[in-house]
Structures are given as C-alpha cells and as structure tokens.
Amino acid sequence: MNTIPLLPNFNLVKFKADVKQGFKNLAKGGFKNIYSHIDQLGIKKGVDELGINKFVNQCALLAAGSGAMAGAGGLATMIVGVPLDMINLVTQQFRVTLAINYHKTGRYEVKFNDFFKIVASSLKVDAGVTVTKNIMEEVAEKLLLNLGSKTAERLVPVVGAVIGGSANYLFIKKVARQLRES
Numbered sequence: 067m068n069t070i071p072l073l074p075n076f077n078l079v080k081f082k083a084d085v086k087q088g089f090k091n092l093a094k095g096g097f098k099n100i101y102s103h104i105d106q107l108g109i110k111k112g113v114d115e116l117g118i119n120k121f122v123n124q125c126a127l128l129a130a131g132s133g134a135m136a137g138a139g140g141l142a143t144m145i146v147g148v149p150l151d152m153i154n155l156v157t158q159q160f161r162v163t164l165a166i167n168y169h170k171t172g173r174y175e176v177k178f179n180d181f182f183k184i185v186a187s188s189l190k191v192d193a194g195v196t197v198t199k200n201i202m203e204e205v206a207e208k209l210l211l212n213l214g215s216k217t218a219e220r221l222v223p224v225v226g227a228v229i230g231g232s233a234n235y236l237f238i239k240k241v242a243r244q245l246r247e248s
Contacts, residue, residue, distance in 0.1 A: 097202055100157055101178050109164045110174035118169040122162055126238035129158040133234030155234055159241050163188060166245040188244050 113121050132154035136147030163184055168174040176184075186205050 094202075097156070097182065097205070098178055100153065101160055101181065104157065104160055104164065106164060106174050106176070109161055110168055113165050113168055118165060121165050122239070122242040125158040125162045125165070126235045126242075129155050129238045130231040130235035134228070134231030136230050151230065151234070155237065158234075158238050160185070162238055162242050163245060166242060170246075184245070187248060188241055 109121075112124070116124065132147075132151040136151035160181075163181065164174070164176060167176060167181075167184060182202070182205070
C-alpha cells in the first residue's frame with residue numbers, strides 16, 4: 067500500500083510570532099553581535115578598491131543570494147532559511163551603512179551607538195540622543211515589516227527564490243539610496 071507523506075502542520079501565526087520573537091532577540095543584543103563581527107577596515111578597503119556603487123551592489127547581491135536560497139524550496143527551506151536570510155540581510159544593511167558613512171565622512175571606524183543612530187535614521191526611526199532598547203526594538207520591527215511583506219510569497223518553490231532574492235536586493239539598494247540622501 068503506497069502512502070503519500072504528509073507535510074507537517076504549519077502554523078503561519080506561530081511562525082510569525084517566532085519571527086517577531088527573533089527580532090526582539092536581535093534588539094536585545096543580536097544587532098550588537100552582528101555589528102561586532104563586521105570588519106570595518108575591510109569595508110574601507112572594499113570601498114576604496116571597488117568604489118561605493120560597486121560595493122553597494124556587491125552587498126545587494128549577497129543579500130539577494132540568501133533571499134533566493136530562503137525561498138528556493140518553499141516551506142521546507144523557509145523555516146531554516148528565513149532566520150539565516152534575516153541575519154545576512156541585517157549584516158549587508160550594516161555593511162552598506164558603514165560603507166556610505168565612510169564614503170561621506172572619510173571615517174571607517176564607528177562606535178556601535180553612533181552607528182545604530184545612522185541605521186535608525188535610515189529606517190525613519192527617531193533615535194534621539196541615546197540608543198535605547200525601545201529604539202532597537204523599533205528598528206527590529208521595521209526590518210520585520212520589510213521582510214514580512216514578501217514572506218508568504220516565499221512559500222512557493224522557485225517563485226519564492228525570485229521574490230526573496232529580488233526583495234532583498236531592492237531593500238539593500240533602497241537603504242543605500244536613503245543613506246545617500248540623508
């Protein structure tokens with residue numbers, strides 16, 4: 067007797083709640099952890115060698131790659147892929163932010179709190195004078211909204227890869243444009 071394997075029950079509401087909790091965890095220390103692993107001197111060298119436009123494009127392509135992988139297999143890859151994609155997307159956003167800051171100011175070493183004010187500003191979050199847990203949670207929420215708008219479409223294999231890759235690429239390009247205009 068042949069049986070068709072059933073997909074495990076997938077609760078979209080629980081998935082969204084888990085992703086939202088992941089963003090709260092990002093706000094509690096994850097942003098700083100991601101930031102501390104970025105090679106600021108390497109970003110300076112990359113901008114100096116490639117130029118700012120090619121460096122931004124490189125970051126956008128790296129973001130597109132993880133977005134495409136997260137959506138390539140539909141639900142199966144999305145469960146593991148979305149958190150990894152989000153970490154890569156935040157990393158590429160941070161790299162672009164540091165690169166444009168270096169391009170504008172000539173300074174490539176930036177302390178985390180000063181840097182996070184730039185990130186908050188690029189997402190239209192008012193960071194005020196100090197970076198607080200609430201500001202970090204608001205930034206995490208804005209990032210969740212940017213990612214969440216295309217999450218359902220990533221459930222469809224192959225189409226999800228195109229949507230995920232395109233969404234990430236365009237997000238990084240938009241961040242770069244906003245940073246240049248500020």
